[in-house]
Amino acid sequence: xxxxxxxxxxxxxxxxxxxxxxxxxxxxxxxxxxxxxxxxxxxxxxxxxxxxxxxxxxxxxxxxxxxxxxxxxxxxxxxxxxxxxxxxxxxxxxxxxxxxxxxxxxxxxxxxxxxxxxxxxxxxxxxxxxxxxxxxxxxxxxxxxxxxxxxxxxxxxxxxxxxxxxxxxxxxxxxxxxxxxxxxxxxxxxxxxxxxxxxxxxxxxxxxxxxxxxxxxxxxxxxxxxxxxxxxxxxxxxxxxxxxxxxxxxxxxxxxxxxxxxxxxxxxx
Numbered sequence: 001x002x003x004x005x006x007x008x009x010x011x012x013x014x015x016x017x018x019x020x021x022x023x024x025x026x027x028x029x030x031x032x033x034x035x036x037x038x039x040x041x042x043x044x045x046x047x048x049x050x051x052x053x054x055x056x057x058x059x060x061x062x063x064x065x066x067x068x069x070x071x072x073x074x075x076x077x078x079x080x081x082x083x084x085x086x087x088x089x090x091x092x093x094x095x096x097x098x099x100x101x102x103x104x105x106x107x108x109x110x111x112x113x114x115x116x117x118x119x120x121x122x123x124x125x126x127x128x129x130x131x132x133x134x135x136x137x138x139x140x141x142x143x144x145x146x147x148x149x150x151x152x153x154x155x156x157x158x159x160x161x162x163x164x165x166x167x168x169x170x171x172x173x174x175x176x177x178x179x180x181x182x183x184x185x186x187x188x189x190x191x192x193x194x195x196x197x198x199x200x201x202x203x204x205x206x207x208x209x210x211x212x213x214x215x216x217x218x219x220x221x222x223x224x225x226x227x228x229x230x231x232x233x234x235x236x237x238x239x240x241x242x243x244x245x246x247x248x249x250x251x252x253x254x255x256x257x258x259x260x261x262x263x264x265x266x267x268x269x
Contacts, residue, residue, distance in 0.1 A: 002058050005051040007065025013041040018072035022059050022080030074101045093120045112146045119145045128153030131165045157184045168238050176203045187239055198255040198262035206244055206267045215254035222248055
């Protein structure tokens with residue numbers, strides 16, 4: 001039987017609860033878990049002040065309620081499974097290295113910042129800076145997978161070094177800004193200036209997008225590696241069409257103001 005948390009008192013200000021992780025709560029019973037410390041604004045509090053906790057510890061946690069003001073859910077998670085039956089706040093899965101986080105609703109800004117492994121699935125929309133570096137850092141996501149079935153905000157994959165970010169809907173401006181490596185796939189409409197400062201890595205846009213003048217057309221072809229990525233994303237439930245799987249893509253090299261070794265692939269409908 002897994003641990004189940006049901007929100008009974010919604011926080012009036014952001015609540016930092018990085019203890020909400022299978023890694024942090026392993027081996028603890030419901031009574032001990034209720035006493036785990038959290039930061040409520042500028043005060044110390046306990047998980048039991050906000051959640052009704054039931055069940056027994058194993059490698060799975062269920063969180064239920066509007067958790068949009070609860071930050072750092074699943075932070076530093078190294079294994080197990082965490083389900084959010086509702087919405088999640090900022091910094092979901094920050095620096096996680098393993099396991100699976102699944103959110104039924106929306107998630108706030110900074111989903112999976114600087115994560116190195118594992119998988120995050122957001123069934124609704126996500127905020128800005130999905131899989132990115134935190135402010136003041138140059139290193140974003142370094143491994144793992146982030147799947148957002150809805151829309152996402154600006155600067156997804158900022159400073160990204162490895163891994164996969166897939167957005168089922170639209171995304172905002174500056175996708176892959178200062179990206180070092182990794183793969184971003186946007187099935188909806190991408191915003192302005194994708195790949196600004198791109199050094200290496202791949203950004204895939206399924207709809208037409210205006211590129212910066214520092215990108216150069218290379219060729220039109222069918223990338224074999226992309227077929228493998230798209231098949232996996234289809235198995236995970238994202239809306240991959242047969243035309244996207246088998247169609248042609250324009251390859252644009254850039255960003256010329258950097259190493260000029262990255263690429264943006266534009267699907268040819």
